[in-house]
Amino acid sequence: MKKRKIGLASLLILVLITCCFMSGEKVTAMTEDIEVIPGEMILSIGDSSSMQSEEGINQNLDSLLQENEFVLKDDLLESTEIKSEDEFHILGQDSLENDVIENMGYTYLVGYPSGEYTFEQARTKLEEQLTDAGYEVKGIEPNYVMTALETADSQEQDYDINPNQKWNYEMIQVPKAWKITTGSSNTRVAILDTGIDNVHPSLSKYVDTGLGKNFASGSSTDTMDRQGHGTHVAGTVASYGNVTGVMRTATLIPIKVLGDNGKGTTYGIQQGILYAAKQNADVINMSLGGGAYSKSFESACNTAVQSGTVIVAATGNEYKSYISYPAAYDSVIAVGAVDNKGQRGSFSNYGKGLDFMAPGVKIYSTYLTSDGSYAYLTGTSMACPHVAGVVGLLKSVDKDITAEQVRALLKETAKPAGNSNEYGAGIVDVDKALQKLTGTEVTVNDDTNVLNAEKWVPAQQYKLGSVVSYDGNVYVCVKAHKSSEGLNPANTPALWYLCEETEEDAA
The missing domain is CATH 2.10.10.20 (Carbohydrate-binding module superfamily 5/12)
Structure with a gap:
């Protein structure tokens, strides 16, 4: 298993993150350079022989925390609707629930008095108290800030408008691929972002708000995008009318893990990942990044992939030779950005773990209805949904294709664009991938x-x-x-x- 440890800075909040690589082992980034949520930590505990049921674990844990100045703020299994509401439910009967517990343990968002303790002090105190009480502590981590990955100059419109996104879709051979499939309403793509403008004239038919949920702030049912990033991403995956997505038909699940300011947390994104898996999402798009390595975050990704979901994430926009989290996790497909000449965008992070490239410079797609409906944006955030849409087309043909099979197929059919350190396997070619998948690949000679x-x-x-x-x-x-x-x-x-x-x- 490849081991990577990085930090990520969002250009939206201008936070610089120091990181480094060491072969074969994770390296802790300098915590003073990484933004966290004050007074919050992510706690994961394992099964304990002294606790006979999940209900018993939670009741005893809540009581113990309250006695020691800690607050149990959220239960991951409960908030993602993975835990059954039936009081007679047999623990582990649901396979996803069982996988979550096996991979992540029982995971909670815990509050602590940040004015009284530093994170390290709070972690030490909590770990000692839980261990003394008979709990198996699997991990206690900060709740890192995560952000949308678009560049600061992303909305420039100083060049000819191409409403049909001709150059970027032709680069990855989408028009040819549509002769095999244009997608399916049975294919579900979860957009983990700032939400989706569900009244947009090019999106409303595809967005299923009934499947969506808000893990960022406010009402859990409020998945409306007020920032614009999530709507732009969604339109590249699937849209219709004045623009089109890589998929001409799909079901989009709006899962709001970033607030209206474009920021979210590792815990909220973990909730979104597991909730998407619970909703049987075929693909998860994460055009976001931030923080340092998180074992619980990686475990959430692994669990979703194990359930049959393919996760695609952006590599980051820091002009750096490392890949941002969550794209850096082994189970996640990491996507960098190229321009209309097939050259890597200078902002696009690269290095070990980079899988594929896709168009990400001045991409035309859907935007907030109140802001003109369509706009150009730039970033690895824009490259990522191209690949998520590609995976959606593959899933529309073969529902059971796994994440590793997708990765292998795209690698085999990608168009080489440069050295693997900067371009991974190259630029995705969905037409060749679909031909390979459907067994319709034909070598055509002139005569x-x-x-x-x-x-x-x-x-x-x-x-x-x-x-x-x-x-x-x-x-x-x-x-x-x-x-x-x-x-x-x-x-x-x-x-x-x-x-x-x-x-x-x-x-």
Whole structure:
């Protein structure tokens, strides 16, 4: 397992974070350079032979904390709705609950009097008291501040507007991929961000507020975006109308883990990750970062991935040779940003753990309805949803594809863009990935396939992978079917993939 320890500074709050790498071991960043929530810590405890039920653990823990100036502020299992509300529920009967407990232990947000104790003093005192009381302490960590990853000059609009986002989608071969699939409303993509503008004219049909939740502040049901970042990210994943996402159809789950100021906490994001897994999210997009290494945060990511979710995160915008958390965790796909020439954006963090690159410089997408509906933004935050949308297309074809299979497939089909330290495996190519996944990959030579392809005829049963010629072009069958005059390859992209076209058609 690769070990990385970094800190992250958000350009939104101009906090510089010092970090370093040591081969094979995690290194603690300088805590004075990392913003934390004063008076809060994340506590994880294991099972104890003295406690016979989760209810008993919580009651005794709450009582012990109150006696010693600590406050039990939140129960992770309860707030993410992973714990059953049935009082007769058998612990561990739900597989996700069992995985959370096994990987993370029982995890809580605990308050302490910051005016009286430093974090280190509070941690030492709490650990001693819990150990004396018979609890197994798995970890006590700060509640780090996390932020949205867009650049400060992100809304400049001093160049020609491309409303169809032609350059960025063509770079990763999205238009060709749509001939295989445009997505599915059965594919759920959780946007862990500042929320989503659910009345936006290009998003409202896709945003399922009933599945969403707020873990940042205020009402738990308030997932409306008032900052803009989450709406922009969501539109790149899936949108319609004046713009389009990588997916032309999807279900977007708004999970608000960053407040209206663009800031959140590691605990709130852990809640969001596990809640998304509980809602059977196929993909989680995290265009955010901050803090230092957190064992409980990593365990939350691992647990969600174990449940079948693929997590995609931005590498960070600090112009640094390290990857931000959560992108740096092994189970998370880390995405950096390139410009319209395929060059890494100078701001885009790179180094060990970088997986793929995607367009992230001056990306046109949805924005707050009150602020004009559409805008250009720049950052690894904008690259990340391109890959989340790509994964969504893969999941629309194969619901059961795992995170590691996705990573391997994208790595095999990515377009090399430079050295792996700065570009990872390269720029994602969703068309090649879908061809590989569906078994429709065809090598097209200038003349051979045109000459050898069978002429398409109606009233014939075609198999997946059949290669035909029609009207001078070469097509491959992507779905078994019986042909008819109305289902010729030229007008049924859901059945036929255009793999070679004549010069006249290409023009």
